Amino acid sequence: MPGIPQLLAVEDVQPEFGRPLRVQGVGPTGKTWLPRIDLAGTYDEPWQAGRWPKLPEDFDFGFWNCAPPDLQIPYPAGDEKIELYNLTPQGRLEFRLPGYRPLVLVRYRNGEVKEARANLDTLFIAPDDRRVSLVWRATILAEPPVQILESHLFTVDLRAGAARTHHGGSRRRM
Numbered sequence: 001m002p003g004i005p006q007l008l009a010v011e012d013v014q015p016e017f018g019r020p021l022r023v024q025g026v027g028p029t030g031k032t033w034l035p036r037i038d039l040a041g042t043y044d045e046p047w048q049a050g051r052w053p054k055l056p057e058d059f060d061f062g063f064w065n066c067a068p069p070d071l072q073i074p075y076p077a078g079d080e081k082i083e084l085y086n087l088t089p090q091g092r093l094e095f096r097l098p099g100y101r102p103l104v105l106v107r108y109r110n111g112e113v114k115e116a117r118a119n120l121d122t123l124f125i126a127p128d129d130r131r132v133s134l135v136w137r138a139t140i141l142a143e144p145p146v147q148i149l150e151s152h153l154f155t156v157d158l159r160a161g162a163a164r165t166h167h168g169g170s171r172r173r174m
Helices: 045-050
Strands: 081-085 092-096 100-108 113-116 118-126 131-138 146-156 164-173
Touching: 100 118, 100 131
Parallel strands: none
Antiparallel strands: 081 092, 100 113, 100 146, 118 131, 146 164
C-alpha cells in the first residue's frame, strides 16, 4: 500500500513523534475559510447605511490573495527562475517566467491619458500539465469616467537592458 502524500513545512522536515505538524498545502484558500475570511472586513448596518457599495473601512486587501501565507511573495518582475521540488514524478521541474510586461493606457472621457501600472500578481502553476498561467492586474480610478482601456504586451530581457519586443495589444471602449 503506498504511503499517504504529505506536504511538510521546511521547519518540519524531520518530524518528531508526538509533536503536531502544521497543515501545509499548495492549493488556494477559499474566500470563506479561516484565516482569509477575517480579512474581508465588517459588513454591518453602519456599513450598509454609510459606505455601501464601497468596501468596509477595515477591509484588508490581503483578502484577495488566495495563496497560503507561506507561499505569498512580493510582486515578481516576471522573468524569475522557478524551481519545484518533489511536485512532479520527475522530482524536479525548473523553468523561467517569460519576462512579459503589460502596458495599460487609460483614456478618460475628459481627454486625459494615463498609464496604469500592471503588477504580475497571480501565478498558477500546474506541474503535471507543465502549464503556468500568469495574471497581471492594474488598478484605475473610476472617476473621471473611463472611455478606452488599451493594453499592450512586451517581452523585456532584463539581463540585456531595456530591449523590448511588441507582442500585440487590445483596446476596449467603455
